[in-house]
Amino acid sequence: MDLDGAVVIVTGASSGIGAATARLAAGRGAKVVLAARRADRIEALAAELPEALAVSTDLRDPAQIAGLVKATLDRFGRVDVLVNNAGQGLHVPVEQIQLEDLRSVTELNFYAPLLAMQAVIPAMRKQGAGAIVNVSSMTSRMVLPGVGGYSATKSALNMLSGVARRELAPDGIVVSLVYPSVTATEFHQSLAAGGRVGGGRSPVKPHTAESVAEAILGVIASGEEEVLLTQDWG
DSSP states (O other), rough: OOOOOEEEEESTTTTHHHHHHHHHHTTTTTTEEEEEEEEHHHHHHHHHHHEEEEEEEOTTTHHHHHHHHHHHHHHHOOOOOEEOOOOOOSSSSSSGHHHHHHHHHHIIIIIHHHHHHHHHHHHHHHTEEEEEEEEOGGGSSSSTTHHHHHHHHHHHHHHHHHHHHHHHHHGGGEEEEEEEESBBBGGGGGGGGGGOTTSOSSSSSOOOOHHHHHHHHHHHHOOOSEOOOOOOOO
């Protein structure tokens, strides 16, 4: 898909990968819709980008997800791309997982992307085209102690995405997955519980948010099923 003139919703757009994706997409001519809870941050970012729309959204609330898509259609009349990027980590051993924490992370990492996909499908189907990119995690392709709860939510997203790709292909809607590994963002400052795996230092050299954003835009352009951003974990 050519991003020039495309309407692109980016969730988790207040920082990190989401903000980098929004900037890069806008730089390639997209009309970007920024979704996140931190209204001040997305409004400031929207002011930097041409034709951008900031919609304060708690992605754990189904009504607010529906409102996000409605606001997009009200402003632009279409939605071409959905980037499901919002997510939260849960980095504790399996025996220490608290159900409340797991439920909250599941709502954001798995339920929210599902509901956002469901919200944009009717418009994309009517248009006869659309792209959905779900941001997963390389931990879902590993057996990494300490991140079992988080990885489980991303593994569920992987399966959902693969099935949706096949179900929606006849409608011209392409569903793809991007798997970042450790990335230099605020992610580890907002975990539901726990801390960085391996302690204070990252076990690998982190990706930049911009490099992950390039991968996201690349998969929108190519329509590939998945892109893995691997690192050497030793």
